[in-house]
Amino acid sequence: MLTLTCPCCGIRAEETELAPGGEAHLKRFGPGASDEDFESYLFARKNPKGVHFERWRHAYGCGKWFLAARCTATLEVFGTYKAQNPHPTPEIVAAIRAKRPDWTPDWTETSPAESLTE
C-alpha cells in the first residue's frame, strides 16, 4: 500500500485514504474535436513502465485532488503537486531527473508563469 503526501493538506496519507484517478495531464476534447482526438483523450493511456504522472484524491482526508509523479516499476515517489498544474512542475522534473537521469519530459515546456506551485 502506497503512501503519498497530499500537497493540499500536507498529510502523509496511506492508500486507504486515497482514491486513484488514472493518468494525469490529459487534455480534454469536447464537441468539435475529431474522432481521433476524442478517442485518444477518452481511451489512450501511456501505461509506462517507469516514470508516470497520476491523479489521486485525498478522498478520506481533505477531499482535494492532487497529482503524483511515481515510478510504476519500483513505486518510488518523486513528488506530489497540485492538480491545477498543466504539466509537472520544475521541482518535480528536477526530482525525477536526479533519480532517473535518462528520463526526459515528453511535453513541450510552457512558460514558468503557468506553473502553480506555491
Place this chain on the structure above:
Amino acid sequence: MSDNGPFRLSRGGRLIDRAYPLPFRFDGRHLRGLRGDTLASALLASGQLMMGRSFKYHRPRGPLASGAEEPNALLGLGQGGRFEPNQRATTTALVAGMVTTSQNCWPSLNVDVGAVNNWLYRFLPAGFYYKTFIHPRPFWKHVFEPVIRRSAGLGKAPTEADPDSYEQAYAHADLVVVGGGIAGLLAARDAGRQGKTVTVLEQNPHWGGRTPTDHADGQSRIDAALADLRAMPNVTLRRNTMATGLYDHGYLIAREALADHDPNAGLPRQRLWRIRAGHVVVASGALERPLSFAGNDVPGVMLASAVRDFIADYAVAPGRRIVVVTNNDDAYRTALAALDAGLEVPAVIDARANPSGALPQAVRARGIRILSASAIAGVKGGQGVQVVQVCSHVGAGQVSETIEADCVAMSGGWSPVVHLWSHCGGKLNWSDAQAMFLPDTSRPPTGDDGAAMATPVGAAAGDLLVAGATGAEPEQPLLPVWVMPVNATKAMKFKMWLDFQNDVKVSDVELAAQEGYASVEHTKRYTTLGMATDQGKVSNINGLAVLSAALKQPIPQTGTTTFRPPYTPLTLGTIAAEARGDLFQPLRKTPMHGWHQAKGAHWEPVGHWRRPYCYPQAGETHAAAVAREIRAVRGGVGTLDASTLGKIVVKGPDAGRFLDMIYTGMMSTLPVGKCRYGLICNENGFLIDDGVAARLSEDTWLVHTTTGGADRMHAHMEDWLQCEWWDWKVYTANVTEQWAQVAVVGPQARNLLERLGGMDLSPEALPFMGWAEGQIAGIPARIYRISFSGELSFEVAVPAGRGLELWEKLHAAGADLGVTPYGTEAMHVMRAEKGFIMIGDETDGTVIPQDLGLNWAISKKKSDYIGKRAQERSHMTDPLRWKLVGLESLDGRMLPDGVYAVDEGVNPNGQRNLQGRVTSTYISPTLGTPIAMGLVRHGPDRMGEVLEFPVAGAETYKARIVDPVFYDKEGSRANG
C-alpha cells in the same frame, strides 16, 4: 522412561516445565504433554510418530521439521466453531484440554483406504490429472471431478461460526526487526542505541532462534542482548508474532497470537498488526533442506535440526537409534545432542570425502563411526524407520551395509528465509559456494524514497553461524547434494520425495523436464511441487536443483518461483477482525428509522442506508403490503421517507455555468423558485444519475441525486471543479444528512399538509415543479412540488433533527384520511406505472439518455456538456441501438427480470440472435396486470409487435411492445 510419555527424556528440555503436565486428546486418545511443549513434541513424547497422511498417495507421515516449514504434521484442532484444519503441530503450543484429530485418512490414521494410491504411484506421475482426465469430455464432469474432489483436500472446513474474537492494530516504527534470533536482537540493539523506535517481532514464544540450542553459551548471549533491549524505552519486543508479508512502502503485516486455542484466556485470540516500517531488518534465519534419498519420507526421517530441537528443547527422543546423514558440518551438532541425551548414534553418513572439521572431530572423539563419501541407498520401514541401507555417494546405490535405526536425521544444507526480502521486489543471487540463494543487497526492495526498505542480516543473509555474536568455530564447506547417491537409479528416484505433502518426487520433476517443462513456474504447476501448505519452504530449492540438472543448466538460470505473502497462512478471522456482524460496515439510518422499525418495516439495503421496502401488517405478504400501499397512495395519501435522497448544494457566481456542464439539460436558465429534472452523464456519454435540481437563489442550486449516487455525484462534481474548471467560482457541499425529507403523495396530499398549516400550498402559490420555503406545523421547511409517482406530490424537507416530528405530525393529522407509510417497492412500482426510468434498472453503464427517450432533457442549445462529444460517436448514434419501450405480457404472467428477446437466426457461436431485454418488471396493483419496461432494437417504431422471451424450464414468454407510460398517460393526476 518417565510418566510424561515413553519418549520423554529424563533430563533436559530448555523449553518445557515438568511441573505442569497438560492433558490433551489425539484422535480420541487421552495423552499428556508438558507446559512449553508444541503439539508435535507432546505427540512424539507419547510415542505418536505418525501424525498424518500425504495428499496424493496417503502415505504415512511423521513430522519432518520443528517449525513453520512443517509440511507433514498438520492436524485438525478444536471442536465446533473453534475447529481449525491444517494446523502445524510443530508451531502449535500445547494447551490443556486441546482436542486434535488427524487428517486426510479414512477410516483411520493407521488403516487408510486411500493408501491404495500408494501402490499406483507408477500410474500417477506428474501431470497425471491433466493427462488422464481429459477424455472423454463428459467423464470429467460426471466421474473424474466428483471422485477427485472427494479424495482431495486436506482438512475439512469448520461448519459453525467462529466464536472467538480477533482484533487489528496499527503501529509505526523507524525500524522493524523480523526475527528475534541473535542477529535480529543485535541489529535491534544497535538501532535502539541510535535512538530509533524499534519493534522486534519473533514468531516463537521464546527468543533466540537457534542460538540457545546450537551454541554452548548461546542462551546467556541471548539473555544479555534481551536485557539491554528491555532497558530501552524506544524498543518494543513482541513474541508469538509472525511477520507474514512485506508490501509497498514498508507496509508490514504481522499476526500476533494472544490466546491461540485458549478460549478461557479472556483475550482476543489473535491480533493482526498493520505496521508502517521506516526500514525492515530481515533476520528471519534459514531453513534446513532435506536430502533426496530413497525412502526419505518414511516417518522417523526428519531434518537434523528438528531432531536436535526435539531432544534439546523439549527433551523428547524422536528415536533411540539415530542415523545422521549430511553434506555439511552442522548436522554433527545433532549427533552430539543425541549422544548427550544418552541416545545411540550408530553412524554419521557424510557425502563429503573427508569430513575433518571441529564438529566431525568432536563426534569422532565420542567413538562414533563416520562413513565418509557415503550415502543412503534406501530406508526400510512402513510406519517408522527400521533399517538404513548405506552405499557410496558417487555410485549408483550398491548397498554396502545396513544399519538398524528408528530415526534418520538428515541435512542437505540450509536455505536463507528470503520471503520478506522478496515479497516487495528484493532480488536474489545464487551462491555456488554456499549452495543457497542469498539476498542481493545491490537490488533490494525499495520504498517511496527509492532507497532500500529492507536489510538482511544473519542466517537470512547467508551468515549461518553469526560467528561474531555466537563465538562459533568455523565450519568446513558443504558439498551440494541434490540426489543421493549421485548416480541413483530410476527406481530409487521414484522413492525420493521433494514435496512431502503433495507427493512430488525427483522422478516427477525429471519427467516434467523430459516432457518439455523448462520454466520453473510451469514445472511447479504441472507437478504441484511447492504448492502444498508449506508453499515450498521445504521443497523449492531441492526441486529446482533437480530441474536444473535435468535441463543441464546452472541453478541461477532456472531461478526460483515467486515468493508471495503470506509466509504462513493467516486465519480469515484475523483478516476480518472486528469487521463482522453488526460491525461489518457502518449503517446509515434516517431520522425516522426507529419509527419504521417499530412499524415492522421490511428493510432494503440501499448503499449503506437501510430503507423500508414495505410495511407488512400482521399476516400480510410483502407483495400484498406493496399493493395495499400503492392503492392507498393512488386513492388517498401516503408518505415516503425520502431522506436518503442525495442533496448537494452548488453555489457561486459560476454555479449555473458549471451545472450546465454537469447536466445534459440547461440549469442556468432555471428561475429562482423552480425545479427541473436533469440527467448526469459521464464523459463516455453514459447516463450515471438523475434527479431534480431546485434553484434556491441567484447563485445557489440544490441538486437532488439518487440515494446510492450522492457520494459519487459529489465526487464527480469535485473532480471536474478541481481538475478541469478550477478557475470557476463554485463551491459544492453534500448536505444529504442535514435534511430529513418526506414525500407526501396522493390526491389528499395537499389536504393533509394544509392541516399542518403554515404555508400556502395552493396550485397558484406552489405550482408543479415549483418549491417554497416557510414553516409547516412550526417546523422550518422547504417544500418541492415534484412527483415520482405521477400523483399530486409534495416533498417536504426539514432539518434532520425535526424529521421524526414532521413524520409523526403527518400521521397524526392524516389518520382519518388513511395516511399510509409506503416503502421503496411501492415507489418503484408507481414510477414504472408512469414509465419513469430508474438508474440501475433502465441503466447499466452502457445506456445513454437517447436510448431512454429522454431527448427532451438534453439541451440542443448548449455547445458542451459532459458526455456530449461521446454521444456523437458513431456507435452512440447507431439507429440499431436498443431503445426504451413498455412490454405487455400476452398471457398474464409477469416477465422475469433481465430476460432477453430473441430474434431470427443465430450468431457465429450458434446462439440465438437477440433484439432486446427486460429492464424492469412488476405486477401493477393499479392496473391489475403485469407491466414491464425494456430496451428493444427499433423499439419505439414497433408498437404492437410481439416479442418472444425464451426461459429455460418454462414456456416461452411473449409480450407486446407498448408505450412505457401505463397509467395516466396525459399526466393530469400530478395536478391533484
